Amino acid sequence: METIAIKMTCNKCGGPAEHIVDKSVEGHINLEYRCKKHKEQDEQKTMSKTIDEKIKEIDPIVYDDGGKTVDRYTVVFAGAVFGMSSDPFSPQGFNQYCGDITEFPQGLEHTGRRLSIDEIPEQIKKAISSRVIMMEGE
Numbered sequence: 337m338e339t340i341a342i343k344m345t346c347n348k349c350g351g352p353a354e355h356i357v358d359k360s361v362e363g364h365i366n367l368e369y370r371c372k373k374h375k376e377q378d379e380q381k382t383m384s385k386t387i388d389e390k391i392k393e394i395d396p397i398v399y400d401d402g403g404k405t406v407d408r409y410t411v412v413f414a415g416a417v418f419g420m421s422s423d424p425f426s427p428q429g430f431n432q433y434c435g436d437i438t439e440f441p442q443g444l445e446h447t448g449r450r451l452s453i454d455e456i457p458e459q460i461k462k463a464i465s466s467r468v469i470m471m472e473g474e
């Protein structure tokens with residue numbers, strides 16, 4: 337018996353494809369092919385899109401002291417206050433619960449400049465969304 341090898345090429349780079357992406361909508365079959373590299377890129381994009389969507393939902397308040405202190409970012413969401421360094425996931429990083437918002441009656445404006453949602457650094461967004469995932473899991 338002979339098997340027919342169908343040669344698939346990546347829709348992004350034309351290289352040899354290993355993965356099929358099903359982009360079918362409402363009965364329209366639309367399969368695309370991805371090489372290993374572009375499959376990984378797609379997955380990363382999906383992940384960061386999910387984080388952006390989550391951040392919009394959470395709508396955190398983030399203050400940035402511009403790097404004066406280790407806990408550069410003061411982050412407020414779900415009634416809680418967190419201190420975070422620029423890279424909260426690094427071993428030297430900092431990502432700590434500072435207390436309930438009611439413990440800061442003087443406000444947090446003095447901790448830095450308030451960032452707009454688009455200004456929040458990627459690592460801080462990740463740290464916020466992973467904290468929320470943890471909180472939801474409890």
Ligand SMILES: [Zn+2]
Nearest residue numbers: 346349371374
């Ligand atoms: Zn490719």
